[in-house]
């Protein structure tokens with residue numbers, strides 16, 4: 001019996017085409033696991049509904065939040081950090097593993113769901129974060145739907161500290177899973193470089209090496225490509241928006257098979 005650890009991200013199920021793709025997402029073996037690396041949807045009930053369906057099919061489902069899960073609307077009563085806590089609570093209740101849970105082990109490899117956000121440090125030298133955001137010609141919706149509700153740089157710094165403490169405590173090989181890339185290189189493929197401001201933090205640059213990762217999985221850019229940094233593959237596993245097209249050289253198998261065990 002071969003069991004596979006699969007990975008997907010950026011399901012964006014509010015698009016009917018994407019919902020249909022997610023409906024067809026089934027394991028090859030009853031023991032298969034699935035990583036969902038953020039951006040399932042914007043509304044919490046849609047996130048919970050989608051992951052409930054996937055948890056019914058896959059043995060284990062591991063989720064990390066993307067920026068879209070963190071989007072607040074002015075009419076929402078629960079926002080900012082409380083919104084993340086609400087998501088974690090509701091997903092734990094359906095048996096999905098979150099970045100707040102003990103890291104599960106697949107074969108001999110620890111799968112680490114991370115939540116490290118972004119802090120505008122993917123910017124040109126000589127600019128402050130504020131100047132970089134002010135000068136950006138293209139801005140992500142995060143500035144309207146996340147930034148007004150929380151100090152994102154502080155939250156990011158807090159997440160880095162929390163996550164380093166947890167990773168420091170674990171030996172052995174790991175698969176690191178995060179919505180945002182852990183290194184800046186994948187953002188060099190973006191058409192609009194300004195968008196990199198919302199794509200990660202320089203604080204995680206050495207994590208893959210430091211924490212003995214055999215692979216790092218991410219989403220967010222909607223450019224499903226592999227980036228080798230310091231000899232380790234950083235693989236984007238996004239589904240993306242139905243209207244996006246990717247040049248054939250960056251296409252990855254989807255869902256992406258991270259590893260197999262007998």
Ligand SMILES: [Fe+2]
Pocket residue numbers: 039066067068179219220221
């Ligand atoms: Fe995203």
